[in-house]
Every structure is written in C-alpha cells, then in structure tokens.
Amino acid sequence: METVAIRTLDKNYFVKVGNGAMDGLAPFLKENFPALTSLLVITDETVGRLYLQELENRLEGQQLHVKVVPSGEEAKTFDVYYGCLSFALEKKLDRKSLILAFGGGAVGDLAGFVAATFMRGIPFIQIPTTILAHDSAVGGKVAINHPLGKNMIGAFHQPEAVFYDLRYLETLPQSERRSGFAEAIKHALIKDAEFYEWLLDNVTRLDAIQDSILEGLLVKGIRIKGDIVEKDEKELGVRAFLNFGHTLGHAIEGECGYGRITHGEAVLIGMLFALKLSKEILGLSFDSSGFRDWIEKLGYKSAIPEGVSADNLLQRMKQDKKSTGGKVMFVLLKETGSPVKMEISDELLLSRLNEFQRR
Ligand code: NAD
Ligand code: MG
DSSP states (O other), rough: EEEEEEEOOSOOOEEETTTGGGGGGGHHHHHTTTTTEEEEEEEEEEHHHHHHHHHHHHHSSSOEEEEEHHHHHHHEEEEHHHHHHHHHHHTTTTTTEEEEESSSSSHHHHHHHHHHHGOOOOEEEEEESHHHHHHTTTOEEEEETTEEEEEEEEOOOOOOOEEEEEGGGGGGGHHHHHHHHHHHHHHHHHHOOHHHHHHHOOOOOTTOOOOHHHHHHHHHHHHHHHHHHHHHHTEEEEEGGGTTHHHHHHHHHHHHHTTSSSHHHHHHHHHHHHHHHHHHHOOOOOOOHHHHHHHHHTTTOSOOTTTHHHHHHHHHHHSSSOTTTEEEEEEEEEEETEEEEEEEEEEHHHHHHHHHOOE
C-alpha cells in the first residue's frame, strides 16, 4: 500500500493505492467529516452490480443514498447529470453532504461535476475502479460531454481524498485494461524515460500484471500526474503536456463515435502519430518500431480505424478545447520525458495524417 500526497492551491489530499485501500474510507469520514449529514454514492450499473453491496456494508450506520447511472460515456450526458441533481435535491442533500464517486473515469467526471455544482460545490471523494482512473481521479478536472464535444462542460473541483483499491481492478475487461494502461505509457513518455524503459521490460501482457508491478506503475503514474497538477492546476502551462496523444486521440474517439474504440486505445494511436511528428520536427531519437511491436503485442491497434477521414479528423482537432483560434496544438517530445507544445499547420497535419493512414 502506498500513499501519494497531492498538493494544489485549492486543496491538499492523498491517494491511497493498493489492495485494501478502501479499509481507510470509513475512518477517514469519521475523522474528517464529523458533521456529515448524508452520503450520495454515484456509481454505474456495472460497478454497482459488482461492488455496491460491499461499499454499503462498509458505510453501515451512515445516511446513504445511491444513484446508479449508465456504464461508460453515457454517464456523462446532460440528462444523467440533471437526474443526479434532481436526486440529490429530492434526497435533501445539503452543504454538509458528501458525494462518493464510485467507478471509472466516466463516473468520476460526472460525480465530480455534480459535486462541483450542487449548491455551488460540496465535497466529494474519488473511489476509482479502473486502471485509467489513476489519471482521471487525480487533479480535479471534472466534466460532462456536449454533443459537440467531449468534456466541454466542466469545472475544476479537487476531491477530499482518493481511495484506489486495486482489488476492484480484477474484474476489468481486457479492453478497459488496455485503455487505462495507455495513460500510464503517456505518463512515462512525457516525464520519465527510465519509467518508460521499465514498462517495456516489465509489462509484457495486460491480463496478468503482477500485483506489485501494477501497484508500482499506478503509483508512478499518479506521482507524475500529481507533480504536474501541483505546478499548474488550471492548465495554463505544463498541465497541457498531459494531452500528449490526445489531440488526435480525441478526434479519433469523436469520429468513431464514443464506444467503438476506448479512450486509451485512441490516445495510443494519437501518441504514435505525435511520436512520428516529434521525430520529423524535433529530431526525437526514439525506437518507434520497438514501441509499435510492444504495443501490438499488448493488443493495441496502431493505425487509425478504417473509414475515418483525415479531413474530418482535422476539423475535429480544430474544434478541440486544446486549440485556440482554430490553430491545432500538439504536444511533441524533444526527448523521451521532455515535452513541448507546438502549433502544427493544417497542411502539414493533413499530409502526415494521410501518410499515417496509408502506412
Ligand atoms: P469508464 O468509467 O467508462 O469505465 C470503463 C468501463 O469499465 C465501464 O463500462 C465501466 O462500467 C467498467 N468498469 C469500471 N470499473 C470496473 C471494474 N472494476 N470491473 C469491471 N468493469 C468496470 O471509463 P474509464 O476508462 O475509467 O475513464 C474514461 C473517462 O475518463 C472518459 O470519460 C474521460 O474523458 C475521463 N477522463 C478524465 C480525466 C480527468 O482528468 N478528469 C482524465 C482522463 C480521462
Ligand atoms: Mg486521457
């Protein structure tokens, strides 16, 4: 078990990571929220079916309400968000209530946004249940989607604490493991060349990562994310480096329709493309074919899915939050572990996207 401290201007909190991390939840509430009036658990159908009973047992004696939302990206709609707010009002939550976000990144983003906006903000705790959530549960970005763009409606709202019990990860489907692990690869590539080498050596399959290796890589990823958030909570500078792979990744996700490809799988293709641009523009020295072999062995796709047009991808990238004035910004690497943010012209992007697709 490890405890990682996260420091932001807004709040300091910890992330407890490991098998059994959840044993700390009830004592934490007792100690830090003695005047707690009620708890609202927001979870999705899948996680609820698997683990809600266990959570309820842990919180016996508390005034507990549970809102179950659809699994996956469907949780992050206006309708579901509105439903959560109505539920919270009906159950008479007040400013001394607390929300528990129990699930993957989708539930975390939704529940966090409910917490950020209900009565102008009430506290919440993240209880992540996916590998990806080592990224999403830390840093306080919370959001829902708009039909015109992912995560377009949101806030910065830091959790009170994060309890990351790795026992939950045992039931994760393979595609979700891949999705989450892509963000760990991202953390390594943007911040820590040694960590990247360590991943190459230690992670050769995703269905049976040894407990100690899994804990090690998640803790490392959380520290990297925490360091960046500490320096730049509101994404005015270095936090943007966390978007490595995401400029194209988000566009691919959007074009495929959320659901045909997972977030991490799309980001991984985005990272491959960003690595290619980094080699060409910044002279990055990087063994791309070794990287490609490794990720293909782990079951990732290394090409943009069939039928997705380069023009449409470009249009999506121009509309993205990360671009300003219609200029597309990319995070590239000078070296492994040292990112820069750069504007890439439409012409260059189109031509390289077309090449990348033909490969
Ligand atoms: P998710 O919450 O949709 O979970 C993926 C799937 O796994 C869902 O179907 C879910 O029901 C299921 N699941 C969750 N835990 C499980 C478990 N223990 N066993 C079996 N099944 C389980 O998605 P995710 O991949 O965790 O996160 C993706 C979301 O996170 C996206 O919406 C993305 O925008 C967001 N995100 C946010 C941030 C941030 O900083 N806020 C960062 C990265 C990603
Ligand atoms: Mg991401």
